[in-house]
Every structure is written in C-alpha cells, then in structure tokens.
Amino acid sequence: MTSKDRIAQPWGSRTPYGPGEDWPVRVDAHLEEGLSPGDVDCWVQTASILHSNGDALDVAVKDGRIAGVRGRAADRVNHGRLGVKDLYGWQANSSPDRLTRPLVRENGRLVETDWDTAMERIVRRTRELLDEQGPSALGFYTTGQLFAEEYYTLGLIAHGGLGTNHVDGNTRLCTATAAAALKESFGCDGQPGSYTDVDHADVIALYGHNMAETQSVLWMRILDRLAGPNPPQLICVDPRPTRVAEQATVHLAPRPGTNVALMNGLLHEIVAHDWVDHDYVEAHAVGFQELQKRVEEYTPEYVSGICDVPAEQIREAARILGTAERLLSTVLQGFYQSNQATAASVQVNNINIIRGMLGRPGCGILQMNGQPTAQNTREAGGDGDLPAFRNWSNDEHVKDLARVWNVEPMDIPHYSPPTHVMQMMRYVEDGSIRLLWVSGTNPAVSLPELQRIRSILQQERLLLVVQDIFMSETAQLADVVLPAATWGEKTGTFTNVDRTVHLSEKAVDPPGEAKPDLDIFIDYARRLDLRDKDGDPLVKWTDAEGAFEGWKECTRGRPCDYTGLTYEKLRGGSGVQWPCNDEHPDGTERIYQDGKFWSAPDYCESYGRDLVTGAPLEPDEYRSMNPSGKAVIKAAAYLPPHELPSEDYPLQLMTGRTLYHFHTRTKTGRAPQLQDAAPEVWVEVSESDADAAGLAEGDLARVSSPRGSVEAQVRITGIRPGSLFLPFHYGYWDTSGGHEPDGAGRAANELTITDWDPASKQPIFKTAAARIERIAAGSGPSKAPTTTASAPVADLGTRTVGDGSATASEEVGGRRRSPETAGGATTEGAAR
Amino acid sequence: MKIGLVLHEIHHSENELAKKLLHVSERHKVDHEIYHLARDLAGWSHRHVREIAEIGQRYGQDLNPEPDSESGVLHDVLEKGSELIGRRAKAELLMLIDLREVYTKASGVSADWEMLAQAAQGIKHTDLLDVTKRCHPDTLRQMRWANAKLKETSTQILVS
Structure with a gap:
C-alpha cells in the first residue's frame, strides 16, 4: 500500500496494460484524519455522486457519520480507483450548515417551520393554480443528481398526475445534446x-x-x-x-x-x-x-x-x-x-x-454525461421525455405508458415536446408558470445571463420552491425551502454513461428533519390526493425499492430494460449494464451489435x-x-455563432469546469482539500492576449460581455489566442452578496448569452463575445490549479498540492473479486 | 411564356417573408429562440432573393438582388417594445398571430416555387430547376419551423 497526495497527483500511480488485457485493480481510499481502516464500524456500498463516471465505492461509517471512502475493486467501471472529488467530497455531507428544517418566507424573510406548514403551503397553491389556470401554471426543474426512483416518481406525479408538460432537469445544461x-x-x-x-x-x-x-x-x-x-x-x-x-x-x-x-x-x-x-x-x-x-x-x-x-x-x-x-x-x-x-x-x-x-x-x-445520474434524468422522465425512451409523438407509446400508470392517455401531456428549462424560464418571466419547484440544482448560478435569471426568480407572483441540502443562491430566493437528504443518507439506484446501474445504500441518517427527495415527492402526491383512473393512489410505492420495482415494470420491452435487476442483484459485486432482462440476465456490454438499432x-x-x-x-x-x-446519417452545414467578436468585445469567452470542483461548489466548496486546490475564480488568457491587454500572471482583471462583468485573477496559459476561459463554479453563497454580486461579479454566467441549440435546447456557454481589462496588479500568481488545463505557461515556482489531510492510500494489484461487503455489513477493514 | 411573372411574384413574396421574419424577431426579442431563429431564417429568404434576381435577368426581369430593408429606428423601437411588454401575457398572443403569418407567407412562397419547378421541368431549363431545388427545401423548413413553434407554444399561451 502506498500513500499519495492526490490533490497534487490527481490520477495516482500508473498500472500499465496492453490491448485486450484486463485493466489492473488499484484500490484507492481516503479516511478522515486519525482513523484507520480497523476503526471503521461498517462499509456501505454506493457509487460516485460528484461526476458522471459512475465509480463504485464503499462509504466508511464511524459512530453514525460518514468518515471516508474506498473504491470497489470488483466493479467493472473503476476497478477500485477513485477520483479526487470522491476522495474528499464526502466531507460536505456533515457540514454544519446543512439545511435541517423546512423554511417558509414570512414578511420577506425565510423562517423555520415544520413539514406540515411548508408542504401545505405548496399544496394549497398547487390547488389554487390548478383551479384557476390548470397544469400549465406548474413547472418542475430537477437535477442530474437524484436517483432513478426519484425522477420516475417525479415524472409520474408531474406528467401522469398533474398533467403538466413543464418538467426538465439541469441535465439540459450538460447532457441534453448527448441524448439529442x-x-x-x-x-x-x-x-x-x-x-x-x-x-x-x-x-x-x-x-x-x-x-x-x-x-x-x-x-x-x-x-x-x-x-x-x-x-x-x-x-x-x-x-x-x-x-x-x-x-x-x-x-x-x-x-x-x-x-x-x-x-x-x-x-x-x-x-x-x-x-x-x-x-x-x-x-x-x-x-x-x-x-x-x-x-x-x-x-x-x-x-x-x-x-x-x-x-x-x-x-x-x-x-x-x-x-x-x-x-x-x-x-x-x-x-x-x-x-x-x-x-x-x-x-x-x-x-x-x-x-x-x-x-x-x-x-x-x-x-x-456531465452528472452522476444524468442518464436516469433522461431515462426516467426527469428531463420531460416520456419514461423508458417512449416517444411522445407516437400515440401507441403514450397509450402504453397510460396502461403502466393506469391513467387515461389524454391525462399525459404529449401534444408537443416537453418544455425545456430555458422556455420554462420564459414562461415564468411572462407570468404563465406561477409555481416552480426546483430540486437539487442551482439555476441562480448555473443558467446563462444571471441578471435576467435572478430577476425572473425574484418575481412576487411566482411561488418558488427549492428542495436542496444547502442554502444555495437559488434557495435564498425561494418562498419555500425543503431540506433534502443526499447521497449516503438515502437509498436508490443510478446509471452512468456506459449504462452501468449501481445501487447506492443509505449509510447514515440525514441531519435534522431533512428527508429523502423521494419521500418529499410522495408526500406531495399524497397530500394532493393524486389518483389513478380506478381511484387508487397514483403513486403506488412508499419506499425506494418499491419505486424501483415500479420503474422496472415501466422499462419492460424498452431499450433501457431494467427488468432483470433487483436491489439484491446489485448488492455486492459489480454494477450491471442495461439492458438487463430475461434474455440478458447479466446485462449487456455492447448494444448495436451487427448493425441492429x-x-x-x-x-x-x-x-x-x-x-x-x-x-x-x-x-x-x-x-x-x-x-x-x-x-x-445526418449531414449539416456550418453556420457561424449568433454572437461574433466585435470591436468592443474582441474575444470569445468559454466557460467550463475544473477537476477539483463540481457544479456550483455546494459540496466541493465545503471539502477543505478541494476548496484549497481551487479557492477562487480565475480567468485563463493566452500570452498574446495578455500582452495586448497589459496583463501579467495574477493581475486582477475585469472580464465583460454585453451582459455583465466579473473580476478574476489572471492565469496565463497555452489557451488558444483570442479565447478566454472562466470556470463556472463560483457563485455567491460564500460571499457577502449571498445570492448575487456585492460589487464585482464572480459567476461566469453573468456574461453568457441566452441562446441555445435549437435541436437539443442546450444553452451555449462557449462563444460569448467578451473583452478583458486590467484592474490592478496581483499579490502573486493566480490560485488556479497548476495540475490541470489551467496550468501556467511559465514556471511560477508554486504548485497545487494538498496538506497532510489530503493523503490517500493506493493498493495496486489484487483481483476483481466480489468483496464480502454487502450493504450495511461490517467487514474487517480496508486492507484486502 | 409567363415564367418572368412568377419570378417577379416570388421575388416579392420572398422579400415579404424575410421582412415578416425580421419583424417577428425584433418584436419577440425576449423569446430568445424566436429572436435568433427568425433572423437566421430571414437570411435564407435573403439568399433566395439574390438567386431569383440573378436568374430573373434571363426572363426579362430587372429585380433587385438586395433584400428590402426597414429603417433601423423602427427595429430599435420594436426591440425595446419587446423588452417592455415581455412580462405581459398579451405579447404572447401577438406571437401566435405572427407565427401564423410566417406560416401562411412561407406557404405562399412554397406554392410559387412549386409552380416555377413545374415550369422549369416542362421547358427543360435546368438552371432554373436548380434554383428551385436549392431554395424550395429551405422554404419548406421555414414553414415547418413556424408550424412547430405554433404547436409548441399555443397550448401555454391559449390556456394560461
């Protein structure tokens, strides 16, 4: 076993292999300081929730709290390895600033309340709007980080129960084009x-x-x-x-x-x-x-x-x-x-x-995919598509779904494509969506043109419900805030990009009164008394495994067939690739063999x-x-972007991500090793553009577009001349502004344009016209990571490293055998 | 031979369609997809206008290859107006009317292309036929776009 500072060496040691050979096992682990594997009470099976790769891991539990992680050697995806966000990101679960009680807005301020009060406020408004306007007044915007069971239940409630077409996930921002x-x-x-x-x-x-x-x-x-x-x-x-x-x-x-x-x-x-x-x-x-x-x-x-x-x-x-x-x-x-x-x-x-x-x-x-459960958002209907890849413009598919849900086909809106989030924002803006329920995402930082988004979400006439684990920028604008449980605190399944389904088991209790997202959705359906056409409850399950069984039935005979899977089958061992059914009981490694589509x-x-x-x-x-x-085979001619560089804005701005952070840093910003690796926003500039603007490494610069500006420290890199890059992770929750800039902007999306791909409806974040100006000299190099694409062109004499707490273990070798750790079971410790 | 007359007519109707599309774009600036796409699709009609003017010479038509334009001041007023009324439901009703008009105008242009293609085949004028083959599919896509946007938005606008 070796130890490594994985902040400094994010990809760890090499285990070379040749074509057609098995990728060797390397088990990565990181435990809280002072804890040895022998001290761990139990290991609980799950997979990564901080990126889309689907790396299988076990969570270490000590005295009822999460105390570390270890890669699962047996899993087909990672053969034991873990990425940096997984090694350190789990610490966010036990942050002292987790949301633990529901909040409602009273006289302009959010105050703590109980679940009954918060839910009744939502249910009452839902009923009023249904009476007054109908389901077109209701919108649901979810994430790529809940579980399959939760998306399926949300889709059933929204599509089959309420009858609204306004359902989308933030996967619109990351993976909509993959699906399209x-x-x-x-x-x-x-x-x-x-x-x-x-x-x-x-x-x-x-x-x-x-x-x-x-x-x-x-x-x-x-x-x-x-x-x-x-x-x-x-x-x-x-x-x-x-x-x-x-x-x-x-x-x-x-x-x-x-x-x-x-x-x-x-x-x-x-x-x-x-x-x-x-x-x-x-x-x-x-x-x-x-x-x-x-x-x-x-x-x-x-x-x-x-x-x-x-x-x-x-x-x-x-x-x-x-x-x-x-x-x-x-x-x-x-x-x-x-x-x-x-x-x-x-x-x-x-x-x-x-x-x-x-x-x-x-x-x-x-x-x-960009997010851990984005595939499920797409499969189970969280992105507005009909579940199990049913075709909304095929009446037979709608009829079949109505059979599964035991509702009338007319109850399922299918007269037009589902409403994507940018269109939903427009309907909120024009006042026709009047209740927007946001779960597990942070549009006040992640959507383009933030000034516009903030002004839309702040309208008095909108009831904004935010279901989250932290007081995000969006939660701060909400009328009702629902505290949710997260990964490690609830059970469910999720699927990565190569169709591998993993079970994620509950390891510890959620803090305070926080509840699993699934329970919150089911509670909403019960309070609204949503029923199927025989008068039975529309949502027929009360727990995750029941929801999974319902979802399986919905997938029968469809491409993403889950019918051969059970929670039991997913416990221990490796994740399984769909389609998994009677014909393919062990899953399917490759689809489209022999040209069959x-x-x-x-x-x-x-x-x-x-x-x-x-x-x-x-x-x-x-x-x-x-x-x-x-x-x-679909051909396409090249068309230039709608916004091209101009005299005032001669550069092109790309926004994007860094290795050490996920999304709007709600979790990674609360993991000290990750936060320290990339603590502040920076802007990447080429040497020639830096020269032209009189910029030196570390200088404070203002980046502007026709829509706004941000201030960031300059990092001079080998980026293509004429281009700027800003990481999109940095918002305002950890600044004095709270949900908006207090003075200079920091979020990259202050600058981005409201424009999207007409086919996938994915917003465009890579071509905004922009300019950069020097504000002041810096006190040293930018704090951007040196280990990644933001590496400086010049040797700055500083490198991105972790402190002692970033030491993680690596154990190379061993076989990909099933570990004896079933969910919740206690084992001897980490060494195998 | 009356092909010149049809070319004259389609030159006019393409110009009208382009103007309508630009008008729709400016009036609905806050509906970003409409704003961008209507401008893009107006560009297609502008290209058609140039092609029609060029081939028109052979049929005795002196047509302007430059698309008709409206005054810049009007554009600015429309765009500003769009921003001001963007939070009022009435603006959305206007959008349905506008999209309907794009659809019907594009249908007219499509019928003109159909006539030209038939005539060009009859007298074996392959250059003219090629122009219709290049342009008519664009017109059909303009129609389908307007129709799709109507389908997509009318429920929300009419029931809200």
Missing part, C-alpha cells in the same frame, strides 16, 4: 459504447472532452493504456491545453463555435480517401449520399480558414481516424455547450457509422429534429426516411 445526438443518429438514447472499449481501441478520439478533469478515472484507464504496450493514438479537439491535449497524437484547437466545420473537414477527408466501410453503410445506414454531397466543399484548406487549424493537422487527424481498426469516440461540453451542438455531435456519430465502428470491442461512441419507426424514442430550426420531424417524414430501423 443519439436520438438523431440511432432513433434512441442509450450509449453505443462501453468503458471496456478503452481496453481494445487503437484510436481514441476525444471531441471537446476534457476527460482528465471530468471523468478522471476513465482518464486513468487511458493513461494506463498509454503507459502499456501498443498504446492507442489519441485525437483531441479542444481550444485549451488540457492534459488530454498533452497526450494526444494530434491536438486540434479550433476557433470556438466552429466544430461543425471541423467535423465536416474530417468527414471530407475520410470520404475523399474512401476510408468508408461501404458494406456496413449499405446494410445498416441511411443518408450517406447526402453526407457525401454536404462535406464535398469542406476541404482541409477551406476548413482551416474557418477553424484556424492548420490544414495539415486536419489531414493527419483524418488519416488516423480513417485508418483506425478499433475507434472509440467520446464527446462532451466542448461540443454540447457550443454553437451547433447537436449537428456537431451527430457528425462524430457519422464518423463511427461510415467507418463501421460500432458494437464491437474497441468500436464505440460515448456521448458523455432501436430506430424502427414504431419502436424509436424520437423521430428527430431539423438540426438548424429544431422543428420535430413528423412521424410520416421519419417513416419514409428510415422505414427499416437503420442508423441515420
């Missing part, structure tokens, strides 16, 4: 890839995907392949000098907003050199001719002019992609949150389709949309385009 791109290409959500594809691939292409920071354990898997024999070649598309870029064979750093042009350039070369698997395309895809025609004009020289990437690099990247034998493609925010998000992500799918690289070891696509007109989740206008295709249009359920 999969629906466009394959007629259905669900990942055509598996993490084990990393073990087999000879080329891995990462598009706008800073995997080293967003899914650090999956990145460890790639680092271990790179350190082993016959390593894969990496292609990286990113305007920032990420760790991925550093390891890449070819690093393309396009001008922000030009992804479609770049992708068309790569496709042009692949088609021109005929690196196309014509047999596969002929047998399993439609639309190749249109693609061929569309990409014809996108020669490397033409694309080079748009993207400002050397033509030779485009040729080289295309050659690697075109001659790969096992190609794994992954995509994330650099595409999802940028101009033409869906169109660009679909072109990634197109590369794998025309190269016939699907459904075999090493050949796959991972349209990544879920895209048949009667079965598919979506008929797709016009990638430019966002208009949904009519059923007949889809049926005539794709009558026999093949993959759909």
Whole structure:
C-alpha cells in the first residue's frame, strides 16, 4: 500500500496494460484524519455522486457519520480507483450548515417551520393554480443528481398526475445534446459504447472532452493504456491545453463555435480517401449520399480558414481516424455547450457509422454525461421525455405508458415536446408558470445571463420552491425551502454513461428533519390526493425499492430494460449494464451489435429534429426516411455563432469546469482539500492576449460581455489566442452578496448569452463575445490549479498540492473479486 | 411564356417573408429562440432573393438582388417594445398571430416555387430547376419551423 497526495497527483500511480488485457485493480481510499481502516464500524456500498463516471465505492461509517471512502475493486467501471472529488467530497455531507428544517418566507424573510406548514403551503397553491389556470401554471426543474426512483416518481406525479408538460432537469445544461445526438443518429438514447472499449481501441478520439478533469478515472484507464504496450493514438479537439491535449497524437484547437466545420473537414477527408466501410453503410445506414454531397466543399484548406487549424493537422487527424481498426469516440461540453451542438455531435456519430465502428470491442461512441445520474434524468422522465425512451409523438407509446400508470392517455401531456428549462424560464418571466419547484440544482448560478435569471426568480407572483441540502443562491430566493437528504443518507439506484446501474445504500441518517427527495415527492402526491383512473393512489410505492420495482415494470420491452435487476442483484459485486432482462440476465456490454438499432419507426424514442430550426420531424417524414430501423446519417452545414467578436468585445469567452470542483461548489466548496486546490475564480488568457491587454500572471482583471462583468485573477496559459476561459463554479453563497454580486461579479454566467441549440435546447456557454481589462496588479500568481488545463505557461515556482489531510492510500494489484461487503455489513477493514 | 411573372411574384413574396421574419424577431426579442431563429431564417429568404434576381435577368426581369430593408429606428423601437411588454401575457398572443403569418407567407412562397419547378421541368431549363431545388427545401423548413413553434407554444399561451 502506498500513500499519495492526490490533490497534487490527481490520477495516482500508473498500472500499465496492453490491448485486450484486463485493466489492473488499484484500490484507492481516503479516511478522515486519525482513523484507520480497523476503526471503521461498517462499509456501505454506493457509487460516485460528484461526476458522471459512475465509480463504485464503499462509504466508511464511524459512530453514525460518514468518515471516508474506498473504491470497489470488483466493479467493472473503476476497478477500485477513485477520483479526487470522491476522495474528499464526502466531507460536505456533515457540514454544519446543512439545511435541517423546512423554511417558509414570512414578511420577506425565510423562517423555520415544520413539514406540515411548508408542504401545505405548496399544496394549497398547487390547488389554487390548478383551479384557476390548470397544469400549465406548474413547472418542475430537477437535477442530474437524484436517483432513478426519484425522477420516475417525479415524472409520474408531474406528467401522469398533474398533467403538466413543464418538467426538465439541469441535465439540459450538460447532457441534453448527448441524448439529442443519439436520438438523431440511432432513433434512441442509450450509449453505443462501453468503458471496456478503452481496453481494445487503437484510436481514441476525444471531441471537446476534457476527460482528465471530468471523468478522471476513465482518464486513468487511458493513461494506463498509454503507459502499456501498443498504446492507442489519441485525437483531441479542444481550444485549451488540457492534459488530454498533452497526450494526444494530434491536438486540434479550433476557433470556438466552429466544430461543425471541423467535423465536416474530417468527414471530407475520410470520404475523399474512401476510408468508408461501404458494406456496413449499405446494410445498416441511411443518408450517406447526402453526407457525401454536404462535406464535398469542406476541404482541409477551406476548413482551416474557418477553424484556424492548420490544414495539415486536419489531414493527419483524418488519416488516423480513417485508418483506425478499433475507434472509440467520446464527446462532451466542448461540443454540447457550443454553437451547433447537436449537428456537431451527430457528425462524430457519422464518423463511427461510415467507418463501421460500432458494437464491437474497441468500436464505440460515448456521448458523455456531465452528472452522476444524468442518464436516469433522461431515462426516467426527469428531463420531460416520456419514461423508458417512449416517444411522445407516437400515440401507441403514450397509450402504453397510460396502461403502466393506469391513467387515461389524454391525462399525459404529449401534444408537443416537453418544455425545456430555458422556455420554462420564459414562461415564468411572462407570468404563465406561477409555481416552480426546483430540486437539487442551482439555476441562480448555473443558467446563462444571471441578471435576467435572478430577476425572473425574484418575481412576487411566482411561488418558488427549492428542495436542496444547502442554502444555495437559488434557495435564498425561494418562498419555500425543503431540506433534502443526499447521497449516503438515502437509498436508490443510478446509471452512468456506459449504462452501468449501481445501487447506492443509505449509510447514515440525514441531519435534522431533512428527508429523502423521494419521500418529499410522495408526500406531495399524497397530500394532493393524486389518483389513478380506478381511484387508487397514483403513486403506488412508499419506499425506494418499491419505486424501483415500479420503474422496472415501466422499462419492460424498452431499450433501457431494467427488468432483470433487483436491489439484491446489485448488492455486492459489480454494477450491471442495461439492458438487463430475461434474455440478458447479466446485462449487456455492447448494444448495436451487427448493425441492429432501436430506430424502427414504431419502436424509436424520437423521430428527430431539423438540426438548424429544431422543428420535430413528423412521424410520416421519419417513416419514409428510415422505414427499416437503420442508423441515420445526418449531414449539416456550418453556420457561424449568433454572437461574433466585435470591436468592443474582441474575444470569445468559454466557460467550463475544473477537476477539483463540481457544479456550483455546494459540496466541493465545503471539502477543505478541494476548496484549497481551487479557492477562487480565475480567468485563463493566452500570452498574446495578455500582452495586448497589459496583463501579467495574477493581475486582477475585469472580464465583460454585453451582459455583465466579473473580476478574476489572471492565469496565463497555452489557451488558444483570442479565447478566454472562466470556470463556472463560483457563485455567491460564500460571499457577502449571498445570492448575487456585492460589487464585482464572480459567476461566469453573468456574461453568457441566452441562446441555445435549437435541436437539443442546450444553452451555449462557449462563444460569448467578451473583452478583458486590467484592474490592478496581483499579490502573486493566480490560485488556479497548476495540475490541470489551467496550468501556467511559465514556471511560477508554486504548485497545487494538498496538506497532510489530503493523503490517500493506493493498493495496486489484487483481483476483481466480489468483496464480502454487502450493504450495511461490517467487514474487517480496508486492507484486502 | 409567363415564367418572368412568377419570378417577379416570388421575388416579392420572398422579400415579404424575410421582412415578416425580421419583424417577428425584433418584436419577440425576449423569446430568445424566436429572436435568433427568425433572423437566421430571414437570411435564407435573403439568399433566395439574390438567386431569383440573378436568374430573373434571363426572363426579362430587372429585380433587385438586395433584400428590402426597414429603417433601423423602427427595429430599435420594436426591440425595446419587446423588452417592455415581455412580462405581459398579451405579447404572447401577438406571437401566435405572427407565427401564423410566417406560416401562411412561407406557404405562399412554397406554392410559387412549386409552380416555377413545374415550369422549369416542362421547358427543360435546368438552371432554373436548380434554383428551385436549392431554395424550395429551405422554404419548406421555414414553414415547418413556424408550424412547430405554433404547436409548441399555443397550448401555454391559449390556456394560461
């Protein structure tokens, strides 16, 4: 066993392996200072809640509180490893400032109350609004961090019980384009890839995907392949000098907003050199001719002019992609949150389709997720879609869902697409949504153009309900605040990007009167007396396992089939990949084998949309385009972003994340090691732009856009000239402003534009026009991490390190056997 | 041959559609998707106007390749007005009326393209046929967009 400061060495030690071999086990653990594994009362099974990778871990319980974490060696996802946010983030659970009692607004101030008073206030207003206006007055905005059982129950209540179409999750901001791109290409959500594809691939292409920071354990898997024999070649598309870029064979750093042009350039070369698997395309895809025609004009020289990437690099990247034998493609925010998000992500799918690289070891696509349970938001209806990938514009699917829920089909709103959050905000603004229930998310920091969002949420005529674990910026604006239990304090399941389902067991009691989100939703349904068409309670379960059984029934026969899973099956051992049913009792590692898709007109989740206008295709249009359920190759022309740099705002601002924080830092900002690693907002500037603005490392600068400004310390990095980067994590809850700036702004979203991809409705965070000015000299270098994409160009003489409390253990070797720890069971200790 | 007349008509109707789209964009600036998309789609009609003017010369039509424009002051007034009434429900009703008008105007343009394509095939004028093949699909997408936005928003606006 070795010890490591994992703040300084976020990816830990290498365990090299070769193609087709098993990724070695390395068990990472971190316990509270002074506690040894032998002191732990029990270990309780769960998985990571602070990113989307789905790393399985056990929580250490000591005297009724969480006292550490340890990776689960047996799990297929992480083989024992943990990322930095998991090693330290658990400490937030026991923060003294957790919400422990419901609050209601009285005379302008939030005061403590009991559950009855808080819930009755919500229920009374719900009834009034239903009588006065109907369900269109009610909106629900949830998260990517609750459990499957909770989303399914919320969707049932909102869609089947209340009949509102206004349901979305904050997954709209991180993963909506993943779902949209999969629906466009394959007629259905669900990942055509598996993490084990990393073990087999000879080329891995990462598009706008800073995997080293967003899914650090999956990145460890790639680092271990790179350190082993016959390593894969990496292609990286990113305007920032990420760790991925550093390891890449070819690093393309396009001008922000030009992804479609770049992708068309790569496709042009692949088609021109005929690196196309014509047999596969002929047998399993439609639309190749249109693609061929569309990409014809996108020669490397033409694309080079748009993207400002050397033509030779485009040729080289295309050659690697075109001659790969096992190609794994992954995509994330650099595409999802940028101009033409869906169109660009679909072109990634197109590369794998025309190269016939699907459904075999090493050949796959991972349209990544940003949050731990984002996949469940999408599957179970938390994002407004009908549950289990049912198609809202297919009447038979609606009828079938009505059967499962025992309601009339007319009770389920399906006359138009679900209302996405940006549209919901507009309805709140125009006064037609009058009750907005926000669970587990913080729109007052995470949505674009914050000044506008704050003014919308503060309207007197809105009843704002916020269900959270801390007094977030959004909670401070609420009329009713409901204290929720979180990970480790409640039971449920969640699913990661490669379809692996994990059980997360309750380890400790929630603080004070805080309750699991599931219990709160069920309480709401009971108080409203929501009933099915036979007069029985609409929500037929009272606990998580009952909800899971209900959810399983809803998935029967659908692509995300959970019917072969039980809590018992998920206890101990490894997570299981859906579909898991009678036919595949141990789950399914790879979908879309032999070119079989879920895209048949009667079965598919979506008929797709016009990638430019966002208009949904009519059923007949889809049926005539794709009558026999093949993959759909959709071509797209490049269109420039709506907001381009100008004389006043000559730069392009990208917002994004850092390894050490999650979302609006509600948890990671309360874990000392993580907070110290990235304590303050910074702005990344290239050397040439810094020179032009007279900026030195550490200077205080003002970054402005047409919508607002923030002040941040300058970090000079190898970022693409003409671009700025601001991390979006920093809001106001730990400043004197509380929910808004007190003086200078700090949240990156003060600057972002209200504009979104018409197909996925994902807001655009990567192309706002901006400028930067020097305010004052700094007292030293910026405190931005030096270990990540924010690394300085110059040696500053300081490095990001942890203190003694950041020491974590690593144990390399051992086998991936089932540990004897079932949920709640006591074991000998950490050493195995 | 009366193709020139149809070209004259479609030049006019594309201009009208573009103006309507810009008008809708400005009037509904607070509805961001409408604001951005209507401007984008007006750009398509502007492109069509240029193509029509160019091919029109061969049919004896002297058509302006530059799209008709409205005064900048009016635009500013409309945008400001949109912000001022953005929190009143009446503005939303106006949006339904506007989208309906985009839809009907685009339908008219589509019918014009249909006629031109038929004529071009009849007399085997492939250049003209190519223009219709490039432009007509855009018009259909403009129609589908307006129709989809109507579908998406009318429930909320009419029942609230």
